[in-house]
Amino acid sequence: MRVLMTGLGDIAHKAYLPVLSALPQIELHLATRNQPVLEEAGRRFRVAGLHASLAAALATGHFDAAFVHAATDAHPALVRTLLERRIPSFVDKPLAADLDEVERLVTLADRQETLLTIGFNRRFAPSHVALTGLQADLIVMEKHRHRQPDVSRRVIYDDFIHVIDTLLFLAPGPVQRQSIETRVKRDMLISVTLVLAGEGFTAIGTMHRNSGLNEERLDVIGNGQRHSVLNMADEICMDGRECRQRRGDWVTVGRQRGFEAMCLDFLTGVEERRPTNSGDILATHRLCEAITVHAEQFRSHAMTGSQQIAMP
Template sequence: MRVLVTGLGDIACKAYLPILAALPELDVHLATRDPQVLRDAGRMFRVPHLHANIEQALATATFDAAFVHSATSAHATSVQLLLEQRIPTFVDKPLADNLAQVQQLVGLAERQATLLMVGFNRRFAPDYAALRDTGASLILMEKHRDKQPDTPRRVVFDDFIHIIDTLLFLAPSPVKRRTIETHVEHGLLKAVTLMLAGDGYTAIGTMHRDSGLDEERLDMIGNGVRQSVQDMAKTIRSAGTECRRRRGDWTSVGRQRGFEAMCADFLLAVREQRPTVATDILSTHALCEAVTAHADAQSRD
């Protein structure tokens, strides 16, 4: 399978290329506009096929799939170009930083009958995936940052989106009610809380951008049990007594954080010619747009 990887920044080099370059069944090609970054990545991951941009790559070879890891602002252009060529495409979250553009790209993927997948690794993180369908009636997720207030759209679409998508993934039934609270100072989003509710459950996600510490925690509570995951590396199960387990010494970060399983699922989906799961993509980005609109309105008040 010939695969194009475009955008060779931090996330591509830390999370994706170590996985993709190690798969013997893949013929990996790299593309980026920075020649030094391109050469360095080629040497680091022993990839001989280097291209100055997507256009050059597409003019040189045909591809069975593509991974887009460029900056968020470049996602839409790259994804559109690949989908127009009917190349199954994986893109880092968010697909775009506004719902209108997301809807356009999902619509294009459906018209082209071409797979489009957005990289929500927490759906594939083993400790998170194991908590799905546990019957919890209360889902709590926190993801905090230290000294990082930013514009609402950037915070929500680039970071809080993880909380939104994880809550939707873990919710045992459709969302019927939602509540949004945001704290904006001088145009910068400092804190956000989202509550979703449906039949028999409540899911709450919260983020503070000036919390004093970068941390993430997920709690699933119900049926006499509290199951917690801290920083996707340590699990705690409480049911009268407490049992703790941390990531195994030989378990890679890529496996623990879901990147290995996510890449494998996308490549299998390409081989099986699966369709785009439009509902998941649209639901997550629609909630992002709603949270952003709430923060923007507060900023104007």
């Protein structure tokens, strides 16, 4: 399988190249305009197929799959080029930072009958996957940042999107109602809370951008039990008593955080000619846009706003 990776930023080096470069069944190629980064990645991960641009790589022949790890603003043009050539594409979240663009790309993937996948690694992290079979009526996910207020669209689409997608992934039924609360000060998003509810369950996601520590916590509660995952490393189960488990010494970060399973699932989907899961992609990005629009309505000097919406 001939596979192309375009964009060689930090996440590509930390999460994807260690996985893909170790797979014997693929012929990996790399493309970026940053020549020193390209050469260093080629040496470090022993990749021979190096290209100065996406166009230069595509000129060498057809690719069976592509991974896009460029900046978010570059996603639409790169993904459109790949999909028009019917090359199955895996893209870092978000697909785009604009809902109209997301919808156009998903429509193109469907029209081309070409797999389009977004990198939501928490759907593949073993600690999170283990929570899907539980009888849960309350799901709470917190993802906080230490002194990092930022503009609403960037926070929601680049970071809070993981909280949104994880809640949708773990929700035990269709979401029927949602409510949004945001706090904005001097055009910077300070905090956001999303509540999703359906028959017999409530899912709450929250983020504070001026917290005391960078941290992430997921709690799934119900049936007399509470299962928690802290920073995607520590697992705690409470059932009248507390049991703690931490990632094993020999378990790689890529495996624990879901990147290994996610990459393999995408490549398997390519081989199986799996269709794009348009519904999941659109549901997550539409909530991103709804929260962003809500926050932008309250971006004067210092305001807090809340909104409740009944889902169709």
